[in-house]
Amino acid sequence: MAGSSHGKLFRISTFGESHGVGLGVVIDGCPAGLDFDLDFIQSELARRKPGQSRIVTQRKEEDGVKVLSGVFEGKTTGTPIGMVIMNKDQRSKDYGHIFDKFRPSHADYTFHAKYGARDYRGGGRSSARETAARVAAGAVAQLLLRHYGISIKSYVSQVGSIVLDKSYKDLDLSQIEANDVRCPDAEMAAVMEQEILTVRKAGDTIGGVITCVATGVPAGWGEPVFDKLHADLGKAMLSINACKGFEYGSGFAGVTMRGSEHNDEFYTEEDGTVRTRTNRSGGIQGGISNGEDIYFRTAFKSVATIIQDQASVNEAGEDVTVTGKGRHDPCVLPRAVAIVDNMAALVLADHCLRARANRL
Template identity: 80%
Template sequence: MSGSTHGTLFRVTTFGESHGVGLGVTIDGCPAGLKLDVEAIQQEMARRRPGQSRIVTQRKEADGVEILSGTFEGKTTGTPIGIVIYNQDQRSKDYGHIFDKYRPSHADYTFTAKYGHRDYRGGGRSSARETAARVAAGAVARQLLAHYGISIHSYVDQVGSIATGKDHHELDLGLIDTNDVRCPDPTTAATMEQEIMAVKKAGDTIGGVVKCVVRGVPAGWGEPVFDKLHADLGKAVLSINACKGFEYGSGFDGVTLRGSAHNDAFYTDEAGRTRTRTNRSGGIQGGISNGEDIYFRAAFKPVATIIADQESVNESGESVTVVGKGRHDPCVLPRAVPIVDAMVALVLADHCLRARGNRL
């Protein structure tokens, strides 16, 4: 089975390469009758696109979406939705110097080992540019989820060693897009931006952490045992380029607590709903949503391409020097935020449809 398809009922297949004609996605399973806001899709694309600020790659792509099928009179028809995004600013000649060389910590060697033939222009299918198609699909999924009152809020929580140090309840998530870093803590965001610019000036890169908070998911979503909600979220987020780690709820910090301190006690609120007094479970218990906020953190490594010479080997096994050049992000975090949003939306849209058939 192709690794380019995601989902069971809300099913998406992406295609395209960084320096090809364009990228695209087919969305199969989106219910009919959803009023589709094309401008909202374009807004999500703008959040991911390159060249949007001085702290991201300066490749100039408008990332305009063209919907080819699956809609009529502004609503989905229930048939496959086809979306294409054309590339406009490829500079394939910039990669001629590595046509037979393996860039350190890139997918050059592994793609060659798997397929025996690779597209070296910007990394081809392994490029983060592939995520443009995911964001387009995720924007459709978010509109489906909004119909059920579900919202997704991802933000930059840490860059290098600079972190907000705050729980998401202490932050105004409405401030996420008020700065280039996409951190809802303005003071920390300014320090993060200074760090990114210093790293960029040095020709280096830096990583960090994206945190995501999902509100409004009802209790009962998730498919034990292999399609547990947190397992599907983890797989989706870890499929994003440069993502190196995923933890939900109390995560790794939870191992320092005893069960008596870690357990989330249940109570019945004034509306008669079953709630938990704490949320160390991250809104998921037994692989099924419990109605509380779902939250997780995802670690992203420093971008592998740096503006410096590095030792490597070529396809013949000979020692070579890989010369650092091209247009790349000094920090992937600001543009990773809408990609995390998109992957979470795709998972939740799929589980939304699957939950509808769980019982009479």
């Protein structure tokens, strides 16, 4: 209840600081009998890890996950799956110069206000390193969803002012991993990559937008009032470091449409399936999936750590200068794609299990 758990039936609890001994996650609620594909989990972690390309931080973290429990003879047993990732490349001394300073737009000051003290090394618990644990858990959620034919695909659709102005339907989503940016449009990806390199050279950072599409979700998942499917997706996305906004279906732009333009007409397919001709609803109506593609967009601000001097204060309230140091991401988007995918998987896996209790 202290905020490091996610989900109700497919429930995870993460732990670990950026420069502590290690981090990890416990999944309580994964059904028994699922083929446990450790290679897939490791491959998802590889998509998130630092040092994977020249447009991300050059920190080296192997992020090798060790499974402690809940798996037997290659299958999940239904009991909690404990996974740990030990920290290795901890250059904690890199942080000695800021131990009592509040870095602008970081969580240093708010942690201090909340807890009275904090592990200042690399942001401690507020570091995005925590998301490695989520990715490991989300990859297990993906295994569950895959079993039911559901797939989730996220990609970078905006970097700074460079916008990929196409619907996901007009893109070849198999090309997401074809470049370092994780934008499936090769041409736009090249422009985005150039922008990130320019920003890095300036010792600065930049934000952007990630678009996510989930296909194969059957009609009937999600709850009608507070735990609407898109509300849970929204919360999950907003819980990712640096995320500033979430919209699904027609989103903010759709508010200018009249009802007669926005409504999605129903029709029946030859096999009897009820479908909609358009999908401004984003696959969710009244908080419950309708069987169409679920799609949404998430905004990420520029990373707060920059390689420039900034004015700030320290714990004593004195004026100080925060000097940029360390190895940081000029743009978090390429790595965040894996986090978006796996947070979405955690939400869907939870509602997959919850949907089983609806009827006699």
